[in-house]
Amino acid sequence: MDGRRTTVRDMRRSNRSVLLTSIYRDGPLSRFELGHRTSLSAASVSNLVGELLDEGVVEEAGSVESDGGRPRVLLRVAPAFGYVAGAEVGETRVRVELFDLAMNVLATKVYPIETPKPAPALAVKYVLAGLAEVLAEANISSDRVIGLGVAVAGIVEGPADAVVHAQTLGWDAVPFGAMLAAETEIPIQVDNGANTLGQAEMWFGAGRGATDAVVALVGSGVGAALVTGGSSYRGIRSSAGEWGHTTIVYGGRGCRCGAEGCLEAYVGAEGVLDRYRLAGGEVTPGDEEAAFTGLLDAVGTSEVAAKVVEDTIGYLGAGFANLVNLFNPEKIVLGGWSGLLLGERYLPQLREAVGRHALRQPYAQVSLELCELGRDAVAMGAATLPVLRLLRDGGNPPLPAESAAR
Amino acid sequence: MDGRRTTVRDMRRSNRSVLLTSIYRDGPLSRFELGHRTSLSAASVSNLVGELLDEGVVEEAGSVESDGGRPRVLLRVAPAFGYVAGAEVGETRVRVELFDLAMNVLATKVYPIETPKPAPALAVKYVLAGLAEVLAEANISSDRVIGLGVAVAGIVEGPADAVVHAQTLGWDAVPFGAMLAAETEIPIQVDNGANTLGQAEMWFGAGRGATDAVVALVGSGVGAALVTGGSSYRGIRSSAGEWGHTTIVYGGRGCRCGAEGCLEAYVGAEGVLDRYRLAGGEVTPGDEEAAFTGLLDAVGTSEVAAKVVEDTIGYLGAGFANLVNLFNPEKIVLGGWSGLLLGERYLPQLREAVGRHALRQPYAQVSLELCELGRDAVAMGAATLPVLRLLRDGGNPPLPAESAAR
DNA sequence: GGGACTAAGTTCACGTCTTGTAAGAAGTCT
C-alpha cells in the first residue's frame, strides 16, 4: 500500500507535533511534564520547545510554585500566534466566526438566507464577506489567519476540491472548496456539518477523552460523525457517516432520499411529526421546533403522543444499537435539536432501548450521553480543522522549501 | 492522545518495514524498483536490503534480463525464513494449518468436534495438538514458527488476553489467548473468524488493492470484517463488525441474539429457510446446505421459493446499503457459504437492490464482488496475523534488548 | 542574610541515521 519512507525530518516533525498537541490539549504544561508525557528526553524537549518559543507558537504562562527547587515554567500554545475562522453554510443561514488558537470567539457574523436553494456563488460570497467582516471587527489582518474551515450541510467529497453534494441546498457536485480557494489566499478546508459538530464535541464537549465515539445528530435530518482512533472517519471519498439513511424498517416509510424505511424517516423531527399526524395527533401550529416541543408536552395527556414518542425512542435506540454493534464505540453522543429535546427527557429510556437491540458485549462498553454544545458549535468545529492541521504539522516548521512528493 | 516520541531507531524500523512490506506484497522486486517505490535512496536500499539478506528475511530470486547492462537481481521474502500457523476454532471442528512465509500450505490437520459446546480447554488441546502435528508432518521445529494466529467464531476482546465471548460455542469471557500462551512459547494472536477470513480476502482474494472495504460473511450466521485505511477496524475493545445483529426490520423476526429484526434473522441461511418454511415452502431434507441449495433450485418452479429468494436479496441489499452509507467503502466482498450460493446466481440483482437503498454518491463509488477464497481461508487469514506483525516490525530487527515503554 | 539544598532547564559531545556523490565491481549486449 503506502510506500512512504521515513526521513530524519519526519522524525522531528512528528516530535514537534506530539509536543505541540500535548501542550494544546492538556493545558499549560511544564517542560518537565512534557518530557514525562511524551517520553522525550529533557534535552529534546528543551530543544524543540525553544524552537517553538522562538517561532511564537507557544509561550510561557507563569510558573508553578516549588518546594525547594527551580520552579517549573508552564507553557501553552500562544492564543495570538494565529487565528482560525469557521463558517457554517446551512439551509437558512451562513454563519462565520473568528477564533484565536485557544478557540475564544473574537467575532461572529450571520447572514440569513431567504431563498430556499441558494446558489453556491452566493454562499461563497457570504462566507468571504463574513470572513472580511469578522477580521475587521476583531482588527486582525488576514495574513494572520491560519485557515478557514467551512461546514456544509451535505456530502463533501475528498479534500482535494471539496466537491459538495447537498440535496437540501440543491447543490450537485459543486466544487465548493475550489470556488473558495480561488478567491482567497487563506487555506480552505471543507467538511460536512455533522462532522465538524462532532469534532467540536470531541474536543470541547461530551466526547472529551474518548478515542472511538459516534456523535449522532438528530434534527430535521439525521446524521452521524464517526470518530475512530481519535480522528474522524471519512471512508474512501469522505462521505461516510450517513447514518440517517440506513434502513431500519425494511419496506417502511418513504424517505426524502428516495429509499424506504430509513432511520431518518422515523426519528428525524419531520418524520416524527408526520407519524404523529398520521396517528391522529394534533400537531401544534408554528415551526417544526414548536410542533416537536408540543408533541413532547402532550405525552402526559395524549395517548397518541405517548405512543409516537415511545416508538421514536425505540427506533432511535435500534439505530444506536446498530452503531454499537458495528463500531463498538466507547461513547455515543446525542445531539441535534430534536435529539436533545428527546434526550433531555428520555435518556434512561433511550439507554434501555439501545440495550434491547445491541449485543451484550459492546453494549456494556458504551456510554450514551448528550451533546454539551449547541448547534452554533458547527462553525467552531469547522474552525478546529485548521487547528488540527497545525497540530498535526507541529506548527509551521521552518524551511518549508521541500517538495511534498517526488 | 497518543504521546509517543519518534527516535532515529523508529525511522530505521519504519523504513525496514516499508521495504519489507513492499517486497512481500508486490512480488519479487529489484533493489532499483524498491528505491523507486519507497523513494528511498539507492544507498539506503542497499544498506537495508543487505541487512535483511544477512538476517535471512529476504533472499535473492533470480534476475531479470537486461538490454545491455547489469541485470537486476530480484528479491523476495524468504519463504523459509520462518513459518506461521493458523488455526480455526469453529462449532464443528478445529482446523490447524502450517504455512511458510509465502503462505504455501505445508500441512493441515482437522479435528472434528462432536460435542455441541466444546470446553475451552478442549479447544486449546486441539489447537496445540494440531500445531505439534503439522510441525511434525512438515518436519519443522517449533522455534522456527514466528507466530500462531487463531480464529474463533465469536467476539474477541482486546489483544491483551484475547477474552472470547462466543454464544455458539457456549463460551463466556474465556481468556483464550492467555490459555494458549500459557502452554507454548510461540506468540499467539486471536481474532474473530470473520476478521481473519476478511484479512485473507484482502490479501489474496477479491479485496486485493482496496484500502477501505467490507468483507461480508453470510452463512448460518452473518458477520462482517471492516477494513479501513488498509487495516482491520476493531473498535474500542475489538468487537466491531457485528453486522448480522443490526436491526433491519424494526420489531421483526426474533433473532437468536435475543433482539428482533436483526439482519441475520432474515438473510442468515437459518433465517431464510425458516422464512421459506413459514411461507409454506417445502424444505429439502438433509443438512442446511442441501436445504438452501434446494430452495435456490426451486425458484424456477415454486412461487414461494421465488418470493423468499427475492426478499432475501432485498434484505441483503438493504444491509449492504447500510454499510455503504455508513462506511463509504471502495469495495464490498460477499462471502460465506450461503452468501456465495446466492451471489453466484443473483449478483446483478443484489447490486441493484443495494442501489435502491443506498445514497447515490457512495453507491457510485462502491463495487460489489464475491469472495474468491473458500471457507478454509479462515485459518489462512489467521496465519496472516503473525505475518502482518512481522511486516509491521520490519522483520526482527537486531538488538531487541530494548524495553517497549518506560 | 548567607549558605546549603533541590529541582528545572540548557549545553555539548556522541552515536545513529539518511543522503548525496563518486568510484568501482559485476554483469550483459553490440
Add this chain to the structure above:
DNA sequence: AGACTTCTTACAAGACGTGAACTTAGTCCC
C-alpha cells in the same frame, strides 16, 4: 573491446535524540 546499466562500497555532510555535565532559579534553615 567497449558501451551500458545495476549494485555495492566508501566517505563526508547534515539532522536528530540522548546522556552526562553544567547552569539557573528558587526554597529552606541557621
